[in-house]
Structure formats: structure tokens, C-alpha cells
Amino acid sequence: MQNKQDENRIIASSLTYTYPEAAKNAVDGVTMRVKKGEFLAILGHNGSGKSTLAKLFNALYVPSAGTVWVCGLDTRDDDLVFDIRQHAGMVFQNPDNQIVATVVEEDVAFGLENNGVEPKEIRVRIDEALKAVNMTKYAKKAPHMLSGGQKQRVAIAGVLAMKPDVIILDESTAMLDPSGRQEVMNTVHRLNKEEGISVVIITHYMAEAATADYVIVMDGGKIAMSGTPREVFTQVQRVRELGLDVPPMTDLAYMLRKNGVNVRADVLTVDEMVEEVCRLSSSN
Amino acid sequence: MSIVIEQLNYVYMSGGPYETKALSDINLTIGDGEFIGLIGHTGSGKSTLVQHLNGLLMPSSGRILVDGLDLADKATDRRAVRRRVGLVFQYPENQLFEETVEKDIAFGPKNLGLDENEIARRVKDAMRRVALDYDELHERSVFELSGGQMRRVAIAGVLAMEPQVLVLDEPCAGLDPRGREEILSLIRNLHKEAGTTIVMVSHSMDDVASLAERVIVMNHGEVVMDGAPRDVFSCGEELRGMGLDVPQAVMLAQKLREKGYDIPEGLYRTEEIMAEIMKIAGKEAQHA
Numbered sequence: 069m070q071n072k073q074d075e076n077r078i079i080a081s082s083l084t085y086t087y088p089e090a091a092k093n094a095v096d097g098v099t100m101r102v103k104k105g106e107f108l109a110i111l112g113h114n115g116s117g118k119s120t121l122a123k124l125f126n127a128l129y130v131p132s133a134g135t136v137w138v139c140g141l142d143t144r145d146d147d148l149v150f151d152i153r154q155h156a157g158m159v160f161q162n163p164d165n166q167i168v169a170t171v172v173e174e175d176v177a178f179g180l181e182n183n184g185v186e187p188k189e190i191r192v193r194i195d196e197a198l199k200a201v202n203m204t205k206y207a208k209k210a211p212h213m214l215s216g217g218q219k220q221r222v223a224i225a226g227v228l229a230m231k232p233d234v235i236i237l238d239e240s241t242a243m244l245d246p247s248g249r250q251e252v253m254n255t256v257h258r259l260n261k262e263e264g265i266s267v268v269i270i271t272h273y274m275a276e277a278a279t280a281d282y283v284i285v286m287d288g289g290k291i292a293m294s295g296t297p298r299e300v301f302t303q304v305q306r307v308r309e310l311g312l313d314v315p316p317m318t319d320l321a322y323m324l325r326k327n328g329v330n331v332r333a334d335v336l337t338v339d340e341m342v343e344e345v346c347r348l349s350s351s352n
Numbered sequence: 353m354s355i356v357i358e359q360l361n362y363v364y365m366s367g368g369p370y371e372t373k374a375l376s377d378i379n380l381t382i383g384d385g386e387f388i389g390l391i392g393h394t395g396s397g398k399s400t401l402v403q404h405l406n407g408l409l410m411p412s413s414g415r416i417l418v419d420g421l422d423l424a425d426k427a428t429d430r431r432a433v434r435r436r437v438g439l440v441f442q443y444p445e446n447q448l449f450e451e452t453v454e455k456d457i458a459f460g461p462k463n464l465g466l467d468e469n470e471i472a473r474r475v476k477d478a479m480r481r482v483a484l485d486y487d488e489l490h491e492r493s494v495f496e497l498s499g500g501q502m503r504r505v506a507i508a509g510v511l512a513m514e515p516q517v518l519v520l521d522e523p524c525a526g527l528d529p530r531g532r533e534e535i536l537s538l539i540r541n542l543h544k545e546a547g548t549t550i551v552m553v554s555h556s557m558d559d560v561a562s563l564a565e566r567v568i569v570m571n572h573g574e575v576v577m578d579g580a581p582r583d584v585f586s587c588g589e590e591l592r593g594m595g596l597d598v599p600q601a602v603m604l605a606q607k608l609r610e611k612g613y614d615i616p617e618g619l620y621r622t623e624e625i626m627a628e629i630m631k632i633a634g635k636e637a638q639h640a
């Protein structure tokens with residue numbers, strides 16, 4: 069295991085979690101990993117175990133069986149919980165549950181102060197984090213006066229200031245308007261590319277999942293499918309059986325093929341569909 | 353039955369240091385049997401507006417007439433209005449409170465003073481409409497349901513009032529794609545079969561495009577666009593400038609036009625753009 073830790077941020081081995089008195093395991097024998105610098109999307113129908121899995125990664129829950137290592141740290145070890153949360157930062161669906169302070173910059177600083185980071189260093193980190201999410205202007209504002217999308221960005225800044233190795237976003241764009249959603253996605257993609265931070269997003273938006281390096285589909289607490297977005301979404305029927313859908317352009321490609329139009333089955337984006345149409349008409 | 357909104361203004365925390373003007377001079381008529389998609393950036397005033405439609409919020413100025421009845425008029429029977437206009441809140445599961453699914457759905461009809469038999473009939477009918485199995489779930493605690501099931505119970509509670517106008521604030525947020533598709537087809541059927549007037553608030557341009565017959569766009573408390581989906585969604589630049597977007601089909605049509613393909617303006621549904629691509633590929637649609 070030891071030398072693998074360098075390339076993997078999170079390793080889960082037969083990871084299982086059962087809620088008290090629940091008849092079934094919410095997470096049931098999951099084995100997977102999140103690589104250094106990887107952008108991973110976790111999909112699955114309501115109740116399939118995605119949030120429970122995320123909470124196991126963040127040491128909010130302790131495994132009922134199996135193990136999860138976050139940057140080499142075993143989450144079963146109580147003494148490591150604090151360190152683990154430094155390495156793996158989580159942003160929840162509803163930012164109201166996450167924002168604690170009455171001024172934006174104090175909220176961003178909250179985790180750092182608790183951590184005993186030097187005041188000078190705290191200042192630097194606040195400024196960097198707010199800049200990264202485009203919220204410098206709002207540093208002195210009260211969080212409750214911000215819109216949903218702005219609050220969500222403050223919550224992300226709070227996680228960034230901790231300089232984690234992995235950011236986990238649990239449906240963090242569900243309440244946002246289209247540009248708010250796009251901004252949050254752009255921010256995490258940039259951090260992933262430029263800073264090499266691993267990203268795990270949990271989402272019901274297939275078009276967002278299509279931008280990931282790798283996709284995992286959960287069903288009944290187990291991993292039902294995994295692969296690159298292309299590998300997963302081209303299995304249109306299987307994906308639908310699991311209560312999900314495919315990105316709109318993949319669906320269009322699927323319908324076109326059913327009608328005898330020979331476009332590639334693994335189209336994910338509008339630009340790829342444009343390419344396919346150009347290819348078709350030039351070969352006609 | 354129509355709803356007329358005249359010169360509506362609404363201010364939160366009026367006079368205080370945090371005074372917020374949420375709605376400015378709204379004028380709208382919602383006709384009988386319409387299907388309206390209401391879109392706008394976060395904080396644009398959508399939820400504030402829809403809460404006026406059944407008298408939950410009262411205008412700071414201006415008026416709302418529901419079937420000719422002025423909601424602000426003391427003589428108007430508010431209960432009669434709530435019976436006609438059903439509102440499903442944003443995150444309605446926060447409002448479930450009765451101990452069982454059946455009791456929760458029966459709450460509204462009970463308040464209407466209906467008799468036991470009629471209440472039982474309505475609860476069963478509403479559960480059937482939202483695809484909740486009565487035998488399996490009527491005794492279940494609402495807190496032991498999945499997110500999608502809770503959303504359905506909340507919608508069933510409003511349907512059991514048998515409203516003529518159904519207002520839904522983000523009915524699909526947080527639902528998985530199958531749950532979303534089920535809720536959307538339920539709404540589509542209510543509109544088609546029962547002729548229910550629908551006002552649906554949504555951040556999904558694709559959902560609005562696939563259902564609405566009229567799209568109203570809000571921006572900073574004002575109505576800035578109001579028209580057929582094909583007209584509204586042909587204003588991609590303006591929509592993006594307001595934090596919104598166009599359905600992916602519209603984006604595809606636009607990019608194909610830029611490549612020199614002759615795609616008619618105003619297409620916004622996936623089936624329409626598919627038919628165009630079939631033409632380009634020299635195929636006739638077998639079933640479109």
C-alpha cells in the first residue's frame with residue numbers, strides 16, 4: 069500500500085457503512101481510488117449512497133467495515149480526523165449549513181484560526197482563496213446578504229484556504245442558476261489543472277459529469293459502472309436502467325444512430341456534435 | 353380562470369437597514385390553461401412573485417386579481433383562492449410535518465372541510481398521479497422516505513386540493529434524472545389531461561424548453577422578457593448577460609449556422625434540431 073499512496077489521494081477498500089438500525093448498507097463494499105490530480109464524478113439515483121460515501125472520505129463517518137485512506141491516513145484513527153479534514157475539504161449542497169461567521173473573510177479564516185495558522189499566513193491565504201473564487205470585493209460583506217451562488221463560492225473559498233489535496237463537492241451547484249453553476253465548475257477545473265488539486269464532484273447534471281476524467285455510478289451502495297465519461301455514457305440503456313440519463317448531446321447522437329445517421333456514439337458536447345455533422349456532410 | 357397582476361411591487365424589511373426591493377412594477381396576465389416557464393438568475397424575484405399568486409405574500413403596492421377576486425380586499429375569501437391556486441414551494445420537503453404520508457397529503461383537503469370519503473378518494477388519487485404506491489407507503493413516516501419520494505408527497509398534498517392553477521417553484525432541484533423525468537411528465541399530464549394552468553419556476557433551460565408554451569424572464573425584480581420559447585431562447589446573448597443560458601439544442605443550432613449550415617431560426621427542441629441534422633445527412637426521419 070505504502071508506495072501507492074504517493075499517486076493516490078483517496079483509497080477505499082471494501083468500504084462499508086450501515087446507518088444505526090438500518091436494514092441495508094448505505095455503502096456496500098466499495099473499492100476505488102482518487103488519483104493525484106484526478107477529476108472524478110460520482111453519479112447515482114437518489115439514495116444510492118453518494119453522500120454517505122463522501123462523508124466517509126471526509127471522516128465524518130467511520131467505516132462499519134473496510135478501510136479508507138485519505139492521503140495515507142486511515143479514517144478509523146480518531147487522532148487523525150483533524151489532519152484528514154486538512155487533506156480532504158468538503159463543500160455541501162446547502163452553503164447555509166456551512167457558513168459560520170458574520171463576515172465573509174472571517175468565514176474563510178475560520179478553519180485556519182482553529183488550526184493555529186500564523187495570523188500573517190492567514191491573511192495571505194484569505195486573499196488568495198477569495199481571489200480564486202472571484203469574491204475579493206465581498207470580503208467585508210455579511211454572508212447572509214449574498215445570493216445562493218455567492219454563498220457557495222464563499223464556502224469553496226473556506227475549503228481552498230485550508231490548501232487541501234482533495235476537494236469534495238456534494239451537489240454544490242444544485243441551487244445555482246446556469247452561470248453560477250458554470251462559474252463554480254470553472255473554478256474547480258482551474259484549481260484542478262493549475263494547482264493539481266484532486267476534485268470529486270457528486271452531481272445529477274450529466275453535462276457536468278461529462279467534464280470529469282473518470283466517472284463512477286453508484287447503485288444500492290455499490291459501484292455499478294465506472295470508466296471515462298465516454299465509456300460510461302455510450303452505454304445509454306444501462307445508464308438509464310440505473311435511474312440516470314446521458315448528456316443531451318449523447319442522447320441526440322443515440323437517437324440519430326437509431327434513425328440510421330452514422331454519427332459517433334460517444335459524442336458528449338455540443339462542439340463534438342458540430343464536428344460530427346461537418347464530417348457527415350463532407351462525406352455525403 | 354385567469355390571474356391578473358397589476359403594478360406589483362414588493363419590498364422585504366421595508367424601512368429597515370436591510371430593505372430589499374424584490375419586485376418592481378410587475379404587470380402580467382396568466383390565462384386559463386397556460387403553461388408558463390418562469391426563469392431568472394438567483395435572487396431575481398421568482399419565489400417572491402409566485403408567493404403572491406395564492407396570497408401568501410401581500411403586495412407592497414399594486415394588486416393581484418384571481419378570477420376577478422382582489423387578494424388584498426378584506427372581503428375576499430382567501431381560502432377560496434388557495435383552493436384554486438396550489439403552490440409547491442422550493443424544497444417542499446421542508447414542509448412535510450404529519451406523521452404519515454397519508455395524513456400529510458390529507459391535511460389540505462381536511463382544511464377544506466371535505467367529508468371523510470372525499471378526502472380518502474383525493475389522497476388515493478393524488479398518490480396515484482405522483483406514482484406513489486398507496487398500499488406500500490400510506491402508513492410510512494414521511495421522514496423515512498428518499499428525497500424523490502418526499503418531493504412527490506409534497507406535490508401530492510397540493511394536488512389533493514385539486515387546484516385549477518398549479519405553481520411549482522423548482523420542482524426538480526436535487527432529483528435524480530429519472531425522478532426529474534417522472535415529475536416533469538406528471539406536470540405535463542396534468543396540463544394536457546386536466547387542463548390545469550401551470551407556472552413552473554426552473555433553472556433548467558432544457559426542462560423549460562421541453563414543457564413551457566410561454567417563457568417569462570425575470571432580472572433584478574423586473575419582468576424583462578415574455579414570449580414563446582422560440583423567441584425567448586433565440587436571445588442567447590441577452591440571456592447569458594442575465595446569468596441564464598439557452599438549451600443545448602439552441603446552442604447546437606447556433607454553432608451549425610456559424611459553420612454555414614442553413615438551420616432555421618427559432619428552433620429550440622431536440623427533436624427539431626434532430627430533424628435538421630437528418631436532412632443534412634440525407635435521411636428522412638422514420639419517427640420524429
Ligand SMILES: Nc1ncnc2c1ncn2[C@@H]1O[C@H](COP(=O)(O)OP(=O)(O)OP(=O)(O)O)[C@@H](O)[C@H]1O
Nearest residue numbers: 087090094112113114115116117118119120121499
Ligand atoms: N441519517 C440517516 N439515517 C438513516 N438512513 C440514512 C441516513 N442518511 C441516508 N440514509 C439512507 O442511506 C441510503 C444512502 O443515502 P445517501 O444520502 O448516501 O444517498 P445519495 O446517493 O446521496 O442520495 P441523493 O441523490 O438523494 O442525495 C439511503 O437509502 C438513505 O435513505
Ligand SMILES: Nc1ncnc2c1ncn2[C@@H]1O[C@H](COP(=O)(O)OP(=O)(O)OP(=O)(O)O)[C@@H](O)[C@H]1O
Nearest residue numbers: 216364372374392393394395396397398399400401
Ligand atoms: N425573507 C427574505 N428577507 C429579505 N430578503 C429576501 C427574503 N427572501 C428573499 N429576499 C431577497 O429578495 C430578492 C428576491 O429573492 P427570491 O427568493 O424571490 O429570488 P429567486 O429568483 O427565487 O432566487 P433563487 O433562484 O435563488 O431561488 C433577493 O435579493 C433576496 O435576497
Ligand SMILES: [Mg+2]
Nearest residue numbers: 118119120238
Ligand atoms: Mg446526497
Ligand SMILES: [Mg+2]
Nearest residue numbers: 398399400442
Ligand atoms: Mg427561489
